[in-house]
Amino acid sequence: xxxxxxxxxxxxxxxxxxxxxxxxxxxxxxxxxxxxxxxxxxxxxxxxxxxxxxxxxxxxxxxxxxxxxxxxxxxxxxxxxxxxxxxxxxxxxxxxxxxxxxxxxxxxxxxxxxxxxxxxxxxxxxxxxxxxxxxxxxxxxxxxxxxxxxxxxxxxxxxxxxxxxxxxxxxxxxxxxxxxxxxxxxxxxxxxxxxxxxxxxxxxxxxxxxxxxxxxxxxxxxxxxxxxxxxxxxxxxxxxxxxxxxxxxxxxxxxxxxxxxxxxxxxxxxxxxxxxxx
Amino acid sequence: xxxxxxxxxxxxxxxxxxxxxxxxxxxxxxxxxxxxxxxxxxxxxxxxxxxxxxxxxxxxxxxxxxxxxxxxxxxxxxxxxxxxxxxxxxxxxxxxxxxxxxxxxxxxxxxxxxxxxxxxxxxxxxxxxxxxxxxxxxxxxxxxxxxxxxxxxxxxxxxxxxxxxxxxxxxxxxxxxxxxxxxxxxxxxxxxxxxxxxxxxxxxxxxxxxxxxxxxxxxxxxxxxxxxxxxxxxxxxxxxxxxxxxxxxxxxxxxxxxxxxxxxxxxxxxxxxxxxxxxxxxxxxxxxxxxxxxxxxxxxxxxxxxxxxxxxxxxxxxxxxxxxxxxxxxxxxxxxxxxxxxxxxxxxx
Numbered sequence: 001x002x003x004x005x006x007x008x009x010x011x012x013x014x015x016x017x018x019x020x021x022x023x024x025x026x027x028x029x030x031x032x033x034x035x036x037x038x039x040x041x042x043x044x045x046x047x048x049x050x051x052x053x054x055x056x057x058x059x060x061x062x063x064x065x066x067x068x069x070x071x072x073x074x075x076x077x078x079x080x081x082x083x084x085x086x087x088x089x090x091x092x093x094x095x096x097x098x099x100x101x102x103x104x105x106x107x108x109x110x111x112x113x114x115x116x117x118x119x120x121x122x123x124x125x126x127x128x129x130x131x132x133x134x135x136x137x138x139x140x141x142x143x144x145x146x147x148x149x150x151x152x153x154x155x156x157x158x159x160x161x162x163x164x165x166x167x168x169x170x171x172x173x174x175x176x177x178x179x180x181x182x183x184x185x186x187x188x189x190x191x192x193x194x195x196x197x198x199x200x201x202x203x204x205x206x207x208x209x210x211x212x213x214x215x216x217x218x219x220x221x222x223x224x225x226x227x228x229x230x231x232x233x234x235x236x237x238x239x240x241x242x243x244x245x246x247x248x249x250x251x252x253x254x255x256x257x258x259x260x261x262x263x264x265x266x267x268x269x270x271x272x273x274x275x276x277x278x
Numbered sequence: 279x280x281x282x283x284x285x286x287x288x289x290x291x292x293x294x295x296x297x298x299x300x301x302x303x304x305x306x307x308x309x310x311x312x313x314x315x316x317x318x319x320x321x322x323x324x325x326x327x328x329x330x331x332x333x334x335x336x337x338x339x340x341x342x343x344x345x346x347x348x349x350x351x352x353x354x355x356x357x358x359x360x361x362x363x364x365x366x367x368x369x370x371x372x373x374x375x376x377x378x379x380x381x382x383x384x385x386x387x388x389x390x391x392x393x394x395x396x397x398x399x400x401x402x403x404x405x406x407x408x409x410x411x412x413x414x415x416x417x418x419x420x421x422x423x424x425x426x427x428x429x430x431x432x433x434x435x436x437x438x439x440x441x442x443x444x445x446x447x448x449x450x451x452x453x454x455x456x457x458x459x460x461x462x463x464x465x466x467x468x469x470x471x472x473x474x475x476x477x478x479x480x481x482x483x484x485x486x487x488x489x490x491x492x493x494x495x496x497x498x499x500x501x502x503x504x505x506x507x508x509x510x511x512x513x514x515x516x517x518x519x520x521x522x523x524x525x526x527x528x529x530x531x532x533x534x535x536x537x538x539x540x541x542x543x544x545x546x547x548x549x550x551x552x553x554x555x556x557x558x559x560x561x562x563x564x565x566x567x568x569x570x571x572x573x574x575x576x577x578x579x580x581x582x583x584x585x586x587x588x589x590x591x592x593x594x595x596x597x598x599x600x601x602x603x604x605x606x607x608x609x610x611x612x613x614x615x616x617x618x619x620x621x622x623x624x625x626x627x
Contacts, residue, residue, distance in 0.1 A: 168361035171328050172423075175348045175355040176375035176430055186378070190365040 034252050038245035049243035057223040058231035065227060066207040069146040073203050077154025085162030099155050102148055110148050111216025114141055137219030142227065145213040150203045157199030158192055165191055194269035198262065205258040209251060279304055280325065280434060280466065285334035287320055294320040296490040305464045309481035311471055317490040318470045319438055325468065326436050327351045338433065354427030358439040360419045362411040368422050369394045369407030375430035397425040417448040437469035441476065453480060474514045478502060486510050508621040511551045518594045520550045529620065532589055536567065538615045552618040555597045559611055566612035569594060571605045585611065
């Protein structure tokens with residue numbers, strides 16, 4: 001036997017207890033606290049806090065932003081991953097590191113970049129004002145900031161997958177007479193579907209939960225440019241804890257749903273890969 | 279007939295092909311044989327239209343197809359790693375080429391299905407159409423890939439290391455089967471391989487390539503019996519080589535004459551190559567080469583004898599009929615080289 005002996009009963013119990021205790025303290029307890037605090041004054045108060053017009057507006061805006069940012073990043077992400085994984089070109093390494101930029105830069109900086117570009121004092125500010133287009137402190141700015149922050153999720157997920165799959169399948173389809181679009185729809189897309197779904201889930205979770213970048217460009221106009229995370233902060237600063245935690249509980253719920261879906265997708269993904277025999 | 283004129287291709291600074299000229303006859307089974315980096319796969323991919331040359335022309339039956347994309351060339355391409363569509367059943371894989379045709383040219387669904395079944399029967403996989411590629415063995419997958427390529431009725435079949443990913447036993451069976459299939463269908467086919475045994479067994483003609491150029495083209499027999507360059511002699515079949523000097527039409531190893539016909543070679547330094555079976559044993563006398571036996575083992579009906587010739591650091595391998603008793607290790611054997619080829623080298627022996 002070369003493997004180390006398993007730790008004795010006592011040590012093993014201690015390790016497991018430590019891990020569970022840590023998880024409970026830092027993950028489970030806060031989650032429970034969110035729901036407990038939200039329901040502290042009963043279900044009626046909880047429902048009222050969510051049905052309140054400003055809260056509904058924040059939910060609506062969050063869904064709208066995600067509905068715009070996620071599809072954009074699906075298109076950009078697939079295009080970038082396709083280019084990087086399947087072709088060799090000059091500047092490929094630079095493009096690859098640029099994709100990671102949103103992960104390496106603070107979201108606040110990301111927001112400030114857009115203020116700098118599109119704000120009243122920004123580079124395009126005068127032109128935008130002359131044409132009566134508002135980007136900063138309005139929905140377009142929030143969408144832009146969200147797109148920036150969530151850009152890497154889909155691309156990051158697809159690049160290693162598409163590189164590993166190589167170009168053979170696409171070349172086989174082309175040699176059989178398929179057009180470029182047919183090849184994409186019938187060969188490439190099915191090959192990456194689970195990885196893509198996984199990336200989309202993560203992208204969506206971040207798009208709905210993003211605070212920093214959105215906070216800078218939003219202007220915090222209640223009922224107009226407040227997303228859910230911003231709305232939670234405002235309510236909390238007003239000591240309106242039940243309402244704050246009620247809205248926060250929706251975000252927590254989103255996280256839980258994302259986690260469950262993610263586990264299902266991961267399981268399918270592994271299954272498919274394992275089954276392919278590579 | 280497929281014709282290739284002056285084909286050149288670089289990948290960055292690396293010259294993959296350096297001015298290739300080649301003719302492929304109708305109905306022939308042609309092997310592109312060479313070590314990795316010899317340009318054989320690049321040549322195959324350019325003929326397919328998966329890669330485009332920097333210079334030169336590709337013609338199918340006199341028609342210039344150099345600029346045509348793979349989809350417009352009517353070629354079947356079989357990949358080393360099968361490249362089957364893993365999310366489709368075997369039958370859907372085979373039917374793919376027909377099902378992506380434009381509306382006017384696409385056969386009705388029932389006809390496509392019937393054609394796929396027919397092709398699966400042809401590759402001896404009838405009844406497995408409902409399976410997925412992951413549920414098949416390597417040899418079965420490669421036959422599906424072949425059926426899929428044949429479904430579009432190509433005028434040319436191209437196979438890139440078709441047996442490369444298979445284990446030895448399956449490879450041998452599939453090889454024999456593919457040769458029979460080719461004999462039956464008569465479809466012009468080109469396959470790439472680095473395995474000389476595979477090329478010699480399967481092909482009507484073999485194209486030996488090295489470093490982006492063609493070294494020799496010929497029947498397997500001609501290539502094996504008459505290698506025209508030192509590279510072909512080394513690469514195809516087993517061969518021994520001795521550094522010799524030619525003076526007065528005779529080869530000399532360290533001033534000792536070797537008694538073998540050279541067909542009028544010019545004087546100078548050279549390399550004398552001979553196959554292990556092109557020798558006979560004789561007494562150690564004038565004209566016979568002394569060989570110190572260092573190893574003996576049985577290979578079929580012969581003894582494979584490994585030995586050393588004084589002053590040469592390469593092991594010499596020869597075949598001795600097993601009708602004799604096995605030579606003892608440490609003894610000396612006299613060799614007469616019955617047939618050899620001389621390649622001139624610049625170096626001094």
